[in-house]
Amino acid sequence: MRLIRELEGLQAERGCLDEASLRELSSRLGVPLYRLEGLVSFYPHFRTEPAPPVTISVCRDMSCHLAGPEHVADALREELGGTEGLAVEEASCLGCCELAPAARVNGHPCQLQDSAELASSMAGGDPGLGGDERDEREWKSDPYGEAERYGVLRAALESPSPTDEAERIVDALQESGLRGMGGAGFPTGLKWKLVRGEEARPKYVVCNADESEPGTFKDRVIMEELPHLVVEGIALGAFVVGAEKGIIYLRHEYGRAKAALEAELDRARVAGLLGSGVLGSDFSLEIEIFVSPGGYILGEETALLEALEDRRGEPRNKPPFPGQVGLRGRPTLMNNVETLALVPGILRRGVPWWQSAGRDGHAGLKFISVSGHVEKPGVYEIPTGTAVAELIELAGGVSGGRALKAFAPGGASSNFLPADHADVPIDFATIEERGSMMGSGALVVVAEGTPLLPLAANVVRFFRNESCGKCVPCRLGTQKATEMIEATLESGVPLDWSVIRKLNLLLGETSICGLGYVALNPLISVAEHWPEEVPGCSAEAPE
């Protein structure tokens, strides 16, 4: 954490990390130059040349692709070309897909069409836009009135036997069936139990707030609006596994979430809920926020740990898993923001409440980011088991009154499903039965009339752009597949489907991490359901 923070500090001070600054840092810290080069060239938020006063970052990914023409950044650059002190750059999903086509102007989210105006208003100095006025929303996952917050943590710390209490919490979570909401869906109670059982000390709790999957922005809203549940979730995790240190690994773009979390951590400190000897008990806890230097791959749990250890964010070979060998080689409990935020409600109201909060036999509540072709994109908190079609209705229906053509239920890495699957109840098992996955809980809606090969190409390109490059299949395979699909889109030459299948086999079987595993899945699913849109694929039955 130290070296990356040094680099960030230096960049803030000098405007960029030029050669002289890096050489200076290298001799001051005794860190070899190659290590600095490795970091500065890997993380997108480091730069070696000064940035102009105003930068418009234009999202190029899935939800924004659905909302606007390709090459919008080029068009914008042309329009604003020559404007003194202004740069236009393309960026990966900015985590504000409900604004699609989205942009950020010096980090402030906006719709692309408003970006030029916002940029000129910033030209004379960044006014530091404050929080926007937003209706206070009621979230069913929040069990508290304001005065009752941290009730579960308080009760746990007051319990005469912390051991019994920790075990009760693990049992309740296991009974609830809560699963990880970061993408992999690992049972949360079991994870807490395993990390609790590890003997090595110290232990750590990491809240994975790196949310960067195209179409996904639920964690951002949870952190902005329910930060107390996130902090309490981390504290409960630390109490159960025996950790005294929590880290929130936050994606770079989430300035507003950062402010909300910082304010919440301050409140918790003042209330004696953090620090040494919390509420007079033996339990001590510090929580700090670490801002990611950028890149989707950092959300992968072991890449995230590498970044925290000041290395390039390249996923580790697993096993061992972070629960056994995590941060600095110590047992580390890592959970997604939403997973942690759901814990206090389940413990406060009890497992029966959680089980009845879902529908038709499905347990619990689920936050879903809805984007793409819908009237009211945004984050919806739904009873698990709600059908995709109902959620689309909640979100105002398919935009422009069009018919539904396809949807991705779990963000860019999930397989596309055709409209006739919109009856699927939203839950891990039910979506898997239809051949896709819950993933990061991001429903991306595609209206009739949208060509799907360009959309699949967009997703494959995203994985190519975000591959860390560590392992052969993903570093080369995502590039080769992207080249092939682009050639087909440009000239209509059929895809050599046997090669696509070979690349898909290599990615799925031989990659180190989940990015590689899924990189071609969305393309394969388009070929499976809409073979007529993928020249070349129908020659052979797709896998």
Added chain:
Amino acid sequence: MATRRSGEQMISLSIDGRAVQVLPGATIWEAARLLGIGLPVLCHDPRLEPVGVCRLCLVEVGEPKLTAACVRGAEDGMEVRTSSERLEACRRGLVELLLSDYPVDASDRPKTGSDALVELAAELGVDWPARRWSGETGEAPGSRTEPAGGIPAGDGRALDGTSKVIFVDHQACILCDRCIRGCDDLQVNEVMGRTGKGYQTSIAFDLDVPMGESTCVSCGECEKVCPTGALSLVGWEGPPNDAAGSGDVGWEVL
């Protein structure tokens, strides 16, 4: 089942149906080696900390996912398979993928060892344009144009001839990281690392300066451990790809 031997817990596993015992901490690759089972490797070298990036040593251990033998610790009761149709398809595919970016003349350059990538391709019977010795054909050395296994060919990465001792062909580099570990860990010269990300990644010296302008001390370790024609010797008169080799490249059992 662990057996106690002079106070030491041994790990018992089976590889291709043959039982073997190893000390805790040993990898599957090391256990296989004890049995004389050679697994193909490009990124591994027994003198280096394994990184598991080339994925050629993948084996089946009865889990849904394949696992890289060079980094995976041996576990009690593990049943390892080192060959199957599935594994062969993966290995051949990985080699095809690597060859799709590999310039044909790179394998002709003088090296301390042999070109392990090209040897492995031959071993696995991977379809690749026959090696063209520029000396024999009279053709100017050039990058390959025919796709390996139908995979689009890549080209255009830089050559770096600034060092008096070692010639760098970035196009021939498979990013096995052996040179990096050789330089930083074995020799502790701390000159080499990776720069960039994804497909744009390459090896780099210091702050990505030409090798001849870097803090390189010309020890030659990187060239010695490099399994391809990416790092070769400048001005060496010996035969290309010295058959004797250094013995630590390729997938020969040592």
